[in-house]
Amino acid sequence: MESLDDTEATLRGQAHIWKHMFAFVDSMALKCAVELRIPDIIHSYGGGPVTLVQIASRIPSPSPGTTYLARIMRLLVRKNIFSTHRRQPDGSQESHEMLYSLNPSSRWLLQGPGSENSLAPMVLMEDHQWLMSPWHCLGDCVRTGGVAFEIAHGRKIWDFASENPEFNHLFNDGMACTSKILVKAIVEGYKDGFESIGSLVDVGGGTGGAVAEIIKSYPHIQGINFDLPHVVATAPAHTGVTHVGGDMFETIPHADAVFMKWIMHDWGNEDCVKILKNCREAIPERNGKVIIAEVVLKPEGDGMFDEIGLVFDLLMIAHSSGGKERDELEWKKILEEGGFPRYNIIKTPSMLSIIEAYPL
Numbered sequence: 625m626e627s628l629d630d631t632e633a634t635l636r637g638q639a640h641i642w643k644h645m646f647a648f649v650d651s652m653a654l655k656c657a658v659e660l661r662i663p664d665i666i667h668s669y670g671g672g673p674v675t676l677v678q679i680a681s682r683i684p685s686p687s688p689g690t691t692y693l694a695r696i697m698r699l700l701v702r703k704n705i706f707s708t709h710r711r712q713p714d715g716s717q718e719s720h721e722m723l724y725s726l727n728p729s730s731r732w733l734l735q736g737p738g739s740e741n742s743l744a745p746m747v748l749m750e751d752h753q754w755l756m757s758p759w760h761c762l763g764d765c766v767r768t769g770g771v772a773f774e775i776a777h778g779r780k781i782w783d784f785a786s787e788n789p790e791f792n793h794l795f796n797d798g799m800a801c802t803s804k805i806l807v808k809a810i811v812e813g814y815k816d817g818f819e820s821i822g823s824l825v826d827v828g829g830g831t832g833g834a835v836a837e838i839i840k841s842y843p844h845i846q847g848i849n850f851d852l853p854h855v856v857a858t859a860p861a862h863t864g865v866t867h868v869g870g871d872m873f874e875t876i877p878h879a880d881a882v883f884m885k886w887i888m889h890d891w892g893n894e895d896c897v898k899i900l901k902n903c904r905e906a907i908p909e910r911n912g913k914v915i916i917a918e919v920v921l922k923p924e925g926d927g928m929f930d931e932i933g934l935v936f937d938l939l940m941i942a943h944s945s946g947g948k949e950r951d952e953l954e955w956k957k958i959l960e961e962g963g964f965p966r967y968n969i970i971k972t973p974s975m976l977s978i979i980e981a982y983p984l
């Protein structure tokens with residue numbers, strides 16, 4: 625006979641599966657809030673507390689569905705994306721009107737005033753159908769060894785971006801919003817690492833936001849933002865930054881140091897070694913270095929960002945062609961093969977570490 629503990633464990637197991645079966649609902653509710661700019665609306669009232677009617681009144685629609693909105697907000701409150709309390713204006717218990725406020729989570733979702741550090745463009749990008757559809761192909765990848773993005777869209781992500789300006793924008797905006805946040809953490813964690821550098825090339829730098837942010841803290845550095853031609857073609861001008869279009873598998877512009885954020889995780893070991901060898905060609909042998917900003921996986925770790933490292937590893941199956949997240953041993957191996965036998969790992973207050981690697 626099953627003990628009470630077994631019955632409880634079985635029931636919990638069932639609840640656990642229901643929760644995971646519908647985990648995508650959390651993402652969709654989050655995306656909906658960003659699309660409707662609910663965080664911005666609450667921010668426009670000083671961050672709350674605001675009523676549902678006040679939120680609805682600023683949604684650009686002649687008749688917003690407040691009952692739908694209330695239900696979506698109820699889930700997001702439960703998920704701690706927004707805070708809430710009940711209005712009791714005269715101390716009575718009779719009024720049940722819910723009031724909503726921003727909290728430390730929803731403050732990351734602003735797109736208007738106050739959005740200096742925002743993950744909203746990343747939410748819109750990652751939760752867009754274009755990037756969601758490859759997630760349905762993980763099983764095919766296991767069965768056939770195929771590439772999820774290619775199964776879903778018939779071509780690699782970078783070719784898709786070069787052919788589809790809307791996706792190109794969506795992707796580059798998503799990446800750019802992370803630059804401000806993560807580069808701030810990188811500069812904080814890497815402190816003196818940029819001090820001795822006269823010129824810095826950001827390989828796969830997207831639209832140049834990361835190198836521009838670094839230069840704001842280190843204005844003596846000459847910055848080069850290097851990416852595929854269709855990406856730099858849409859990049860805004862940044863003070864102190866020159867945009868260069870090209871292919872990192874062919875050649876990389878010369879500089880004192882190479883910076884690469886979220887590049888190596890897009891590629892398999894063989895491709896990473898090719899990129900590293902080209903980095904080595906691009907920097908002085910004696911005192912050049914590569915500064916790699918990436919996840920260093922700790923699969924069993926209980927740090928704030930350790931679990932998201934594993935999620936990013938699957939993200940690489942979904943969106944890249946052969947990419948993966950790596951633990952320290954895996955990093956050591958490709959660095960050595962790519963001509964960088966000496967390295968340090970520096971933690972930053974973010975999901976990324978700095979892997980500083982030297983040719984000698």
Ligand SMILES: C[S@@+](CC[C@H](N)C(=O)[O-])C[C@H]1O[C@@H](n2cnc3c(N)ncnc32)[C@H](O)[C@@H]1O
Pocket residue numbers: 782799800802803827828829830831834850851852855870871872873884885886887890
């Ligand atoms: C994941 S994104 C990272 C962008 C940026 N470093 C960041 O973290 O925000 C990868 C970047 O690599 C660029 N890329 C892909 N293949 C490339 C190549 N062969 N040469 C140069 N850049 C490339 C993409 O266009 C894209 O901007």
